[in-house]
Amino acid sequence: MSKPVAWQFKYDGAFSRLGRLLQRPGGDSDGLAHDIPMAHTVHSTHSAAQLVDIFEQGGLAVESVAASHVQRIEAARPVNAIAHHCFGTAIAHARSLNSILRRAQRHEDVELPPLFGVPFVVSDGIDLQGYPTTAGIKHRFDLPQSTAPVLQRLIQAGGVLLAKGNPPQMLLDEASRNRIWKPARSPHRLNYFSCSGEASIVAYGGAVWGMTVDIGGTGRVGALQQGLCALRPTPGLLNTEGIFRFYGDRVRLVGVQPTPLARTVDDLALIMRALCSDDVSLVHDFADYVNAPPGNANNKLTMLSDAKLGAGAWPLLAQSSTTQNAAASSPSTPPPSSSSSSVSSLVNKTNCSDRRPAPAWRQYSTINVDALRVGIFMSNGVIEPAASVRRVLYQAAESLSKSGVRSVRMWTPPRPTRALQLFCSLVLSDSGKSLLEHLRTARHGTAATKSILRLQRMSDGTLKRLSTWLARLGQEEAARFLPLFAPLDSNQYSALEEEVEQYRSEFMESLDREQLDIVVSPASAFVSPLQRTSTLFAGTKFAAMSYASLADVVRLPAGVVTLSTVRRFEEISRPWKPLNSVHREMERQDEASFSLPLGVQVMGREFCEPEILAVMARMKHYFETTQFSNKRCSLSRFKRISAKITTTAARREATR
Numbered sequence: 001m002s003k004p005v006a007w008q009f010k011y012d013g014a015f016s017r018l019g020r021l022l023q024r025p026g027g028d029s030d031g032l033a034h035d036i037p038m039a040h041t042v043h044s045t046h047s048a049a050q051l052v053d054i055f056e057q058g059g060l061a062v063e064s065v066a067a068s069h070v071q072r073i074e075a076a077r078p079v080n081a082i083a084h085h086c087f088g089t090a091i092a093h094a095r096s097l098n099s100i101l102r103r104a105q106r107h108e109d110v111e112l113p114p115l116f117g118v119p120f121v122v123s124d125g126i127d128l129q130g131y132p133t134t135a136g137i138k139h140r141f142d143l144p145q146s147t148a149p150v151l152q153r154l155i156q157a158g159g160v161l162l163a164k165g166n167p168p169q170m171l172l173d174e175a176s177r178n179r180i181w182k183p184a185r186s187p188h189r190l191n192y193f194s195c196s197g198e199a200s201i202v203a204y205g206g207a208v209w210g211m212t213v214d215i216g217g218t219g220r221v222g223a224l225q226q227g228l229c230a231l232r233p234t235p236g237l238l239n240t241e242g243i244f245r246f247y248g249d250r251v252r253l254v255g256v257q258p259t260p261l262a263r264t265v266d267d268l269a270l271i272m273r274a275l276c277s278d279d280v281s282l283v284h285d286f287a288d289y290v291n292a293p294p295g296n297a298n299n300k301l302t303m304l305s306d307a308k309l310g311a312g313a314w315p316l317l318a319q320s321s322t323t324q325n326a327a328a329s330s331p332s333t334p335p336p337s338s339s340s341s342s343v344s345s346l347v348n349k350t351n352c353s354d355r356r357p358a359p360a361w362r363q364y365s366t367i368n369v370d371a372l373r374v375g376i377f378m379s380n381g382v383i384e385p386a387a388s389v390r391r392v393l394y395q396a397a398e399s400l401s402k403s404g405v406r407s408v409r410m411w412t413p414p415r416p417t418r419a420l421q422l423f424c425s426l427v428l429s430d431s432g433k434s435l436l437e438h439l440r441t442a443r444h445g446t447a448a449t450k451s452i453l454r455l456q457r458m459s460d461g462t463l464k465r466l467s468t469w470l471a472r473l474g475q476e477e478a479a480r481f482l483p484l485f486a487p488l489d490s491n492q493y494s495a496l497e498e499e500v501e502q503y504r505s506e507f508m509e510s511l512d513r514e515q516l517d518i519v520v521s522p523a524s525a526f527v528s529p530l531q532r533t534s535t536l537f538a539g540t541k542f543a544a545m546s547y548a549s550l551a552d553v554v555r556l557p558a559g560v561v562t563l564s565t566v567r568r569f570e571e572i573s574r575p576w577k578p579l580n581s582v583h584r585e586m587e588r589q590d591e592a593s594f595s596l597p598l599g600v601q602v603m604g605r606e607f608c609e610p611e612i613l614a615v616m617a618r619m620k621h622y623f624e625t626t627q628f629s630n631k632r633c634s635l636s637r638f639k640r641i642s643a644k645i646t647t648t649a650a651r652r653e654a655t656r
Contacts, residue, residue: 048118048208048267055101055117062101062117066094066160069119073162073206081184081197081204083124084131085163090119094160100283111281114274116158118208121198124167125213126151126258127242135244136169136178138444148242150258150275154211156282157274162207165197169446170435171213171244171256172427174221174529174541177446186226188596192528195222199261203227209262209271213243216423217548219259220601221524224560227597229616230261231268231559232551234607238275254426254552265561265617269364272609277361364613370404372611375411375514377521382417382546383477385522386590388566392598396520396563399622400615411514414506419553420546422500424484426553429496431487432456451538455485470536477582481539500553507554511605518615522547523560523601527593530585540582548601557609561616562599563623570594 046054054060070087097117104112122128125135127144128151134140155161166184168176175193176184184197187204194200195218198210203226212219214232223230235255245256260271274280376397379385385393401408413419432453439445442453455463463482470479488496511519525544530537542549551558600619604612 045205045263046208047264048115048262048270051118051208052112052114052116056105056112058105061094062097062160063091063094065117066090066119066162069162069206069208072204073201076187076201076204076206078190079185079187079194079197079200079204080182081166081194081200081206082121082163083134083166083181083197086131086161087163090160090162093155097158097160097283113156113158113281113283114270115154116283117160118158119160119162120154120209120211121163121165121201121207122151122161122211123171123196123198123213123219124164125171125244125256126164126211127244128161128164131164133244134167134178134180135171135438136167136176136180136446137438138179139440140438144242146242148258149239151211151242153275154271157280158283159274163201165199165201165210165212167196168218169449170438171215171218172452173446173448174218174545175448177448179444179446186528188227192596195219195225195529199223199226199228202261202263209260209267211271212259212261213256214259215245215254215256216427216542216552217523217545219257219261220548220558220560221529221545223259223261224523224562224599224601225528225597227562228261228263229265229268229559229561229599229620230259231272231609231612232257232259232557233272233609234557235555237557237607237609254423255555265364265613265620268559268616269610269613272613273361273363359607362610364610364617367610367614369614369618371406372517372615373407373409373515374400374405374518374520374615375409375511375516377411377413377519377547380413380416380420380546380550382420382543383525383540383586385525385547386527386586386593388527388570388590388593388598389522389525391570392564393520393522393600395623395628396600396619398628399619399626400520403618403622405618409514411510411516411519413519413550414510415503416546416550419503419507419550420543421484422496422503423546423549423553424542425486425488425496426500428452428456428485429488429493430456448538448541452485455482455538456487458485460486474580475536475582477540477543477580478536481543484539484542504554517605517608517611519603520615521550521601521603523599524548526586526589527566527596527598528589530589536581537585540585551601551603556603556606557612558601558603559609559612559616560599560601561620562597563619564598566593566596566598568594 051060051065055062070090073082073085073087094117101112101117124133127133127146127148129144129147131143132141133144151161166176166181167178168174169178174195176196177193184194184200186192186194187200196212198207198212199222201207202210212222212230214220214230220230220232235257238258240256240258243256243258260268260275262268262271374397376393378390378393397408435445435449435453435456436442439449442450445453458466463486467479467482470476470482523545524547530541530544548558602612602615602619604615
């Protein structure tokens with residue numbers, strides 16, 4: 001028997017039809033492909049809020065929208081963004097939502113769930129029962145016994161799950177390289193790697209929004225590189241059970257966070273409301289629509305799909321029904337009606353059992369942005385951002401100042417270089433034990449993972465000698481970042497935990513002293529991920545994302561928003577040396593970045609996600625309605641702009 005051909009990427013341009021895509025391995029049709037209504041009028045630019053409104057008005061069927069996005073994903077094969085797909089299950093799920101929609105439309109007082117019928121994708125680092133959570137590791141094909149609570153919540157809120165994205169190995173690389181599938185590509189430029197497959201699919205229009213995993217900024221930077229918006233919530237706001245983490249107990253100090261990404265800020269707010277608010281409707285009665293038992297995952301090294309697991313088989317749906325029925329029978333929630341035809345048996349308001357204690361969710365439209373105090377953080381002294389990044393950051397500060405924000409001033413966090421050292425020590429200081437625990441052997445690692453592992457296995461003295469040797473050869477950047485991989489013993493690690501808490505207190509004291517509510521900064525020093533994987537560039541990648549990893553160290557929420565694109569002939573003003581390999585690679589990255597998306601990071605205080613979304617929406621609206629100057633932002637002009645922003649803020653404070 002030949003291998004299944006349910007999902008094979010062939011770059012010859014001859015793509016199969018949807019019927020062949022959903023065909024069983026043995027050649028038997030699953031009964032779904034021949035009668036799927038195709039919606040050629042459904043555009044991939046519709047937001048989640050727009051689709052829900054269209055569904056409520058009866059303009060489209062949920063099934064046709066899901067089928068349209070499946071076709072869009074099929075057309076995106078060169079992007080190579082999908083790890084596991086569940087198209088047959090998604091169509092069956094959409095049909096069940098169509099039945100709910102028809103019955104709900106007969107009752108005007110029924111509120112649909114916030115994500116009703118909206119197609120989405122998730123990271124391969126999030127558990128879905130019946131599908132392996134590989135995290136880009138070749139032998140991790142064991143099927144999880146349960147679904148991550150955050151994913152359960154999204155489907156209970158009406159989302160239609162289409163696929164799991166092609167992940168970077170260990171979820172740590174800034175490009176989705178792994179040993180199972182080819183790297184995911186950027187739809188903006190196919191010769192560039194993407195940080196996550198789910199971001200590529202959303203950017204291409206194969207899904208309306210996605211849920212990725214963020215550690216050290218990989219989720220946020222990956223979304224920004226694809227022209228999307230993303231929000232990493234405060235640690236503790238969302239349940240992280242069922243999310244892959246390669247460094248075990250250290251999640252308490254750094255924190256892997258589920259991070260929603262979407263094309264608009266409004267969609268981010270809708271997703272966060274569905275995850276955090278207790279006053280939203282939830283779809284809970286799926287038991288009548290799920291009859292097929294889950295299958296098994298044979299032929300582990302091929303693309304796993306629901307064609308092999310059984311069409312319509314979604315263990316999560318039956319599990320969600322059991323969970324919701326148990327919640328509905330609890331004393332705190334009134335039981336649903338026993339009538340099978342009543343709408344209350346299909347749509348019901350209930351408390352979310354997977355939430356951590358947190359303040360009540362607020363709509364970002366209620367936030368007074370003008371009263372916020374904003375700090376502009378332009379450079380941390382580790383790696384200077386690219387000229388295009390500096391330009392868009394200056395324009396972001398200008399947009400806030402001219403749109404009426406009370407205070408916009410320059411600000412630099414305390415010891416930002418030390419923050420990078422703390423993050424790398426927390427994640428990389430165990431001599432490679434965490435990596436080898438999952439990889440089993442270094443042979444299963446990608447070139448980027450092997451480079452990290454090679455440095456982790458070196459002793460502190462060896463790293464110092466290598467750093468000195470590289471500095472003498474003119475490789476100052478590589479030499480400066482090598483000590484980030486120094487191993488720590490148990491006593492040193494205990495002292496490191498105390499230093500992290502001390503740094504967090506120092507950071508919050510700095511915010512209080514300057515009375516800042518929001519901090520706007522670059523998300524990464526580069527516009528696109530470094531394509532090189534040699535040991536020489538291993539530390540540079542972590543240093544480039546030191547702007548984003550700062551939020552991980554201080555455990556604060558942070559979002560990214562796309563505002564502009566790289567202009568042609570934008571000046572490259574980095575000071576660089578011809579013999580420095582890192583400098584040459586940085587110059588090459590900047591020169592090839594024309595037309596790629598640009599944006600900024602917005603960081604706020606604990607549980608201040610609505611304020612972050614409000615600032616992101618203000619900047620996004622200003623950029624869409626204002627024509628900026630085409631002046632280049634050289635390093636000297638960059639310094640003059642920083643001084644001007646500080647002077648303007650001081651003058652405003654003096655006159656107030």
